[in-house]
Amino acid sequence: MAQTTRVLLTDDLDGSEATETITFALDGINYEIDLNAPHAQQLRESVTTYVISARKLSSRRPPTTRRASAQPxxxxxxxxxxxxxxxxxxxxxxxxxxxxxxxxxxxxxxxx
The missing domain is CATH 4.10.320 (Dihydrolipoamide Transferase)
Known part of the structure; x- marks a missing residue:
C-alpha cells in the first residue's frame, strides 16, 4: 500500500498557509519561521539594508565574542x-x- 505524506506550512504571523521556511540568525541565535509569500518578502525587505552592509560568514558556526578582562x-x-x-x-x-x-x-x- 502506498502512502502520501503532505506537510502543510502555517504562516507563523497570521495562521494562513505558508509557502516557505526562512532561517536566520541574530546575536548568535538561530531562528526559523514559516511565512507566506508577502510576509517573506516583507522580512527580506526589512533586513536588506543590514544585509547589504554586513559581512557574510563562510562557516555556519556563529561568531564568538570575547569579553576583555577588566584589567590587562x-x-x-x-x-x-x-x-x-x-x-x-x-x-x-x-x-x-x-x-x-x-x-x-x-x-x-x-x-x-
Missing part, C-alpha cells in the same frame, strides 16, 4: 597571592578557577 594581564596580580590573601581575610575562595573581579579589586585596594 600585566596589571592583574598573581592569582595565588590573591587566594592566599583572601584566605587570610577569612574570605572563602576555591583552589582553582577564575577569581572574581571584585575579589581582585579588594586585594589591590588592600595591598597598594
Amino acid at each position: 594581564a600585566a596589571d592583574r596580580p598573581d592569582t595565588q597571592q590573591v587566594r592566599d590573601w583572601a584566605k587570610a581575610q577569612g574570605i572563602s575562595v576555591s583552589e582553582r578557577g577564575r577569581l572574581s573581579n571584585d575579589l581582585i579589586v579588594r586585594f589591590q585596594e588592600a595591598n597598594h
Whole structure:
C-alpha cells in the first residue's frame, strides 16, 4: 500500500498557509519561521539594508565574542597571592578557577 505524506506550512504571523521556511540568525541565535509569500518578502525587505552592509560568514558556526578582562594581564596580580590573601581575610575562595573581579579589586585596594 502506498502512502502520501503532505506537510502543510502555517504562516507563523497570521495562521494562513505558508509557502516557505526562512532561517536566520541574530546575536548568535538561530531562528526559523514559516511565512507566506508577502510576509517573506516583507522580512527580506526589512533586513536588506543590514544585509547589504554586513559581512557574510563562510562557516555556519556563529561568531564568538570575547569579553576583555577588566584589567590587562600585566596589571592583574598573581592569582595565588590573591587566594592566599583572601584566605587570610577569612574570605572563602576555591583552589582553582577564575577569581572574581571584585575579589581582585579588594586585594589591590588592600595591598597598594
